[in-house]
Amino acid sequence: MFHRAAASKSLLRHAVSGRRLASTKTLKEALQEVIPAKQEQLKRIKSEHSQTVVGDVKVENIIGGMRGLKSMLWEASVLDPNEGIRFHGLTIPDCQKQLPAAPGGKEIIAESMLWLLMTGKSPPKPRLPTTLHPMTQLGIGVAALNHDSAFQNAYEKGIKKSDYWTYTLEDCINLIARLPALAARIYRNVYNPGTELRGISKDLDLVGNYTNMLGYGNNKDLTEYLRLYISIHGDHEGGNASAHTAHLVGSTLADPYISYSAALFALAGPLHGLANQEVLRWQLSMQKAMGDKASHDDIKAYLWKTLKSGQVVPGYGHGVLRKSDPRFIALQEFCDTRPDLMASPIINLVKKTYEVAPGVLMEHGKTKNPWPNVDATSGCVLYHYGLREFKYYTVIFGVSRALGALTQLVWARALGLPLERPKSLSMDVLEKIIESA
Numbered sequence: 001m002f003h004r005a006a007a008s009k010s011l012l013r014h015a016v017s018g019r020r021l022a023s024t025k026t027l028k029e030a031l032q033e034v035i036p037a038k039q040e041q042l043k044r045i046k047s048e049h050s051q052t053v054v055g056d057v058k059v060e061n062i063i064g065g066m067r068g069l070k071s072m073l074w075e076a077s078v079l080d081p082n083e084g085i086r087f088h089g090l091t092i093p094d095c096q097k098q099l100p101a102a103p104g105g106k107e108i109i110a111e112s113m114l115w116l117l118m119t120g121k122s123p124p125k126p127r128l129p130t131t132l133h134p135m136t137q138l139g140i141g142v143a144a145l146n147h148d149s150a151f152q153n154a155y156e157k158g159i160k161k162s163d164y165w166t167y168t169l170e171d172c173i174n175l176i177a178r179l180p181a182l183a184a185r186i187y188r189n190v191y192n193p194g195t196e197l198r199g200i201s202k203d204l205d206l207v208g209n210y211t212n213m214l215g216y217g218n219n220k221d222l223t224e225y226l227r228l229y230i231s232i233h234g235d236h237e238g239g240n241a242s243a244h245t246a247h248l249v250g251s252t253l254a255d256p257y258i259s260y261s262a263a264l265f266a267l268a269g270p271l272h273g274l275a276n277q278e279v280l281r282w283q284l285s286m287q288k289a290m291g292d293k294a295s296h297d298d299i300k301a302y303l304w305k306t307l308k309s310g311q312v313v314p315g316y317g318h319g320v321l322r323k324s325d326p327r328f329i330a331l332q333e334f335c336d337t338r339p340d341l342m343a344s345p346i347i348n349l350v351k352k353t354y355e356v357a358p359g360v361l362m363e364h365g366k367t368k369n370p371w372p373n374v375d376a377t378s379g380c381v382l383y384h385y386g387l388r389e390f391k392y393y394t395v396i397f398g399v400s401r402a403l404g405a406l407t408q409l410v411w412a413r414a415l416g417l418p419l420e421r422p423k424s425l426s427m428d429v430l431e432k433i434i435e436s437a
């Protein structure tokens with residue numbers, strides 16, 4: 001009997017120990033199969049094309065936060081300005097078709113997304129595990145993460161460079177498995193102090209356990225929503241602030257716990273991960289000012305008020321994308337299939353805002369992308385489902401982004417990528433270069 005959620009969860013648990021479930025590969029074995037070809041590819045590119053020019057460095061790149069500068073390797077996903085994200089070539093609808101869902105659910109589970117990000121392949125379907133070791137449950141609950149880093153431990157003892165990735169993988173999988181328990185504990189401590197955290201259930205996937213531990217296990221729709229959100233938000237190429245921070249810190253050979261904790265601080269800024277909370281705050285104040293029946297003209301007036309006060313319209317614009325974010329569209333489609341969401345005043349306000357905001361932003365004429373990003377809707381759906389503590393929303397994003405950032409850490413070690421060290425210039429030096437150009 002195959003059981004998809006439990007199967008995927010077992011993939012995570014068994015990936016570390018290397019134990020094999022009958023007729024399946026562990027994640028480590030699957031990686032062992034694909035790494036040599038990638039290493040060869042990198043060697044070939046290096047030896048044959050080291051001097052090939054892939055773009056010019058313009059002044060706008062240097063003073064513009066390296067925007068658009070092609071200067072990083074990032075294996076798991078590529079972001080096209082018009083089409084949006086592809087994970088190893090698969091669009092979000094492709095992933096929704098190909099990757100396993102939880103039992104009774106339709107949305108991608110984070111374990112399948114992690115497998116895809118790591119290996120470039122859809123996960124196999126292993127057998128249902130019959131036991132969940134109590135020590136696994138205990139380990140998941142232990143929050144002293146960096147304290148027992150396998151990589152750090154092995155590095156101190158002395159390991160070969162070619163073995164770095166295996167210890168990194170072990171840490172990354174452990175961290176991903178522990179994050180939901182840690183994140184749920186934070187939620188309980190802050191918003192529901194003194195309550196017991198539910199134990200890990202072997203019948204649930206990672207997100208199913210997460211919502212259960214948060215105290216929303218009975219809300220199947222919220223769980224499905226979080227499966228979709230956590231999977232499709234799992235990676236967005238390497239240049240975004242949190243992913244890049246994980247990569248930069250990881251390039252010093254810091255262990256995955258330290259590298260990802262640094263990424264989480266980058267995620268905490270309002271131009272990045274905090275945007276989902278800002279969108280909700282903004283839509284709620286619009287709702288308060290105009291009521292549930294706001295007309296398109298009312299919303300336009302509110303948008304202009306926001307812009308004229310010198311603020312950005314949260315949930316709109318993007319550093320790379322130049323069309324509506326396919327993640328926004330996927331979340332909208334999720335709403336469209338559920339009558340309660342379609343009837344929700346806050347979701348309707350998000351929709352109506354989408355109908356007018358791009359026009360207003362185009363007329364305003366500043367942003368290069370007047371279209372919505374994923375955060376234009378993400379927090380409002382959580383709000384509708386009763387998860388209303390919006391300062392918590394970025395924590396959920398943090399659980400999700402671990403999938404991509406930690407995948408890249410494994411690949412960076414498998415490919416032996418070097419310490420990141422861009423060259424900085426003073427304005428005087430820059431002007432000299434400009435003069436002689």
Ligand SMILES: CC(C)(COP(=O)(O)OP(=O)(O)OC[C@H]1O[C@@H](n2cnc3c(N)ncnc32)[C@H](O)[C@@H]1OP(=O)(O)O)[C@@H](O)C(=O)NCCC(=O)NCCS
Pocket residue numbers: 270271272275307311312313314315316317318319320366367368369373374375
């Ligand atoms: C995401 C974001 C930070 C990208 O920044 P960026 O790459 O510098 O964007 P642009 O190149 O289009 O910015 C050009 C100008 O348009 C402005 N702009 C961009 N998005 C805007 C928005 N949603 N509302 C108002 N103005 C905006 C910028 O502030 C900038 O103004 P400036 O020239 O006075 O500095 C930006 O679009 C933004 O602040 N959006 C709102 C916050 C948000 O939703 N973040 C989540 C992103 S997933």
